[in-house]
Amino acid sequence: MDIEPRTRAPPTGGVEWTGEGDGAVPTLTRNLFTGSGPGDHRLDVVEGHWPDDLDGAVLIVGPDKREPGGHWFGEHGVLCRIDCRPGPDGRLGVRARRVDTRVARLRDRMPWLFTRVAFAELSPFGVTNLANTNVVVLDGRCFLGYDAGRPVEVDLETLAHLTPVGGNDEWHLGAPGVLEPLASVTAHPGLARDERALYFVNSSIVPGGPVSVARWGLSGPVERWPVTGIGGPIDSIHDVAVTRDHVVFCDLPFVVEPETFRGGRRTRPAQDVTHLWIVAKADLRSTPPGSPVPVVEVELPLPTGHLSVGEDDAGGVLTVNLEHIPFGDLMLPLDREARSHTTGEPYDVAYEGLVALAPQPGAVGRYRIDATTGAVLDAEVVWDDRFWGAVLTTRDQSTPAARASVDDLWYSGCGYDPELVSEDWWRLYGDGACHHLVHPDELPPEGRPASIAHFDMAAGKVDDVWAFAPGAAATPPTFVPRRDQSGPGDGYVVVLVHTVERKELHVFDSGDLGRGPLAVAAGGGWEPPLLLHSCWAPSRTGPRPSSYRVPLRRDVAGALRGLPGTVAGMARMARMAASEGRAGGQSNLARPVS
Numbered sequence: 001m002d003i004e005p006r007t008r009a010p011p012t013g014g015v016e017w018t019g020e021g022d023g024a025v026p027t028l029t030r031n032l033f034t035g036s037g038p039g040d041h042r043l044d045v046v047e048g049h050w051p052d053d054l055d056g057a058v059l060i061v062g063p064d065k066r067e068p069g070g071h072w073f074g075e076h077g078v079l080c081r082i083d084c085r086p087g088p089d090g091r092l093g094v095r096a097r098r099v100d101t102r103v104a105r106l107r108d109r110m111p112w113l114f115t116r117v118a119f120a121e122l123s124p125f126g127v128t129n130l131a132n133t134n135v136v137v138l139d140g141r142c143f144l145g146y147d148a149g150r151p152v153e154v155d156l157e158t159l160a161h162l163t164p165v166g167g168n169d170e171w172h173l174g175a176p177g178v179l180e181p182l183a184s185v186t187a188h189p190g191l192a193r194d195e196r197a198l199y200f201v202n203s204s205i206v207p208g209g210p211v212s213v214a215r216w217g218l219s220g221p222v223e224r225w226p227v228t229g230i231g232g233p234i235d236s237i238h239d240v241a242v243t244r245d246h247v248v249f250c251d252l253p254f255v256v257e258p259e260t261f262r263g264g265r266r267t268r269p270a271q272d273v274t275h276l277w278i279v280a281k282a283d284l285r286s287t288p289p290g291s292p293v294p295v296v297e298v299e300l301p302l303p304t305g306h307l308s309v310g311e312d313d314a315g316g317v318l319t320v321n322l323e324h325i326p327f328g329d330l331m332l333p334l335d336r337e338a339r340s341h342t343t344g345e346p347y348d349v350a351y352e353g354l355v356a357l358a359p360q361p362g363a364v365g366r367y368r369i370d371a372t373t374g375a376v377l378d379a380e381v382v383w384d385d386r387f388w389g390a391v392l393t394t395r396d397q398s399t400p401a402a403r404a405s406v407d408d409l410w411y412s413g414c415g416y417d418p419e420l421v422s423e424d425w426w427r428l429y430g431d432g433a434c435h436h437l438v439h440p441d442e443l444p445p446e447g448r449p450a451s452i453a454h455f456d457m458a459a460g461k462v463d464d465v466w467a468f469a470p471g472a473a474a475t476p477p478t479f480v481p482r483r484d485q486s487g488p489g490d491g492y493v494v495v496l497v498h499t500v501e502r503k504e505l506h507v508f509d510s511g512d513l514g515r516g517p518l519a520v521a522a523g524g525g526w527e528p529p530l531l532l533h534s535c536w537a538p539s540r541t542g543p544r545p546s547s548y549r550v551p552l553r554r555d556v557a558g559a560l561r562g563l564p565g566t567v568a569g570m571a572r573m574a575r576m577a578a579s580e581g582r583a584g585g586q587s588n589l590a591r592p593v594s
């Protein structure tokens, strides 16, 4: 099937652009990278009435930036737990904690052993797992993901670090270390609730190196199967989804040019397509771990940040939603050398580290795909001119009915500030050669405010949008089901909003964003920086329902046993990189960490 997003016209009709920012020129707030760090807080409800039928907690993880500098993703993780129900004092409790891994504690004692290369942190212990990217909750347990490290488990209530998932001897390792050798494991696992298992992809930093699908049943060993059938070199694999019968994952554009570590500027744009891979669970069940299983590969126009897939794949047909990020570039952070394409001026230091969020409307592609052949049976890309600078989505995952078919996505975005389009970006993308929705020559001079939009994927349209005040950045959004939910999608969307004055939590009726926030909470000294992913956690009764831990002694032994193979792999990588360099190709010597 031919899919031509270049020529797709924006949808017409729909609701009017509502909200506070209509018609204003937004200049993005400058407080995104000045966070308050770990602590305990109580937020006041400063506007409206906080609904009384929310339970559980919203968890948000991200880099613990205290001040601007470096790259957005280049800081150790801080995890925030926000009570959804106000306490007797009418306030919302917030607990923020550093993800206190073993290596983080070692760094406290021996900081001189640690050094930064781009946004990776290196030491004799290995490549530090910053544990700052993703958070999921399954079976009363909380797991954090980071693409350049193993998942780690923290206590759902106290947020105390408990254990890495899988010993060093259970993952394919990409760089040596005596405690945390680099393990490239997707930050987003596929949650197979019916199996009480998580699925991951464990890849290699060697171009063309091994890629494995991994399954972990929340205790016991990690099972891994190398996959065959991946057509070409991979930038990064970040997100995995599972259906009843399949494991689905896609690539994330992540250009790493080693010259940039020495102050050079980027020379190549990110890829403008998505590769999607499908593995049949039946093949995993019939194949002993360690033996290869085949993948079906699909290539689609437009690059993708994240994906969601309905669990119901009856008849072997997958319905896949791809959150496209045309012109987005996670490896193009604003730095001291960057200049605005609009003004020619350097940037306020407050923006240092902000990556090139797509200066485009947010778009989600919905694809029906034959899982056996990879044939695309149907394709539609949904977008709307009222919603720009898309960052993250949320959806109802609280019931089997909600997970069977992903029809509702709530998507938050930071809008579009023309002055944040840098000369570097324009040099790479300004010719419009990459797949896109709005040509760079036609970008709106007046900008767009941050907003949240409801994507009705079943109907193929954006049917509800709320625009935030000028300058606000809104992310992440988190769906929270109503206590007595009437059906899938019935509930609330809680959004962290960075305003020019302060940081706020806005709660919306999921079925009526255009009404505006039902309530706003703020204060208590909680001033989080720009974070990353979030999820909703139902209240847990009782202690952690597991005693799983990877003992330190076994972890060190596993790291040391893996050393010879890891060093040999790095030597291969160096030879391939040198060979690619001579041929003028792209190297992925360093791996993405988000």
Ligand SMILES: [Fe+2]
Binding pocket: 134, 187, 188, 238, 306, 533, 594
């Ligand atoms: Fe992500």
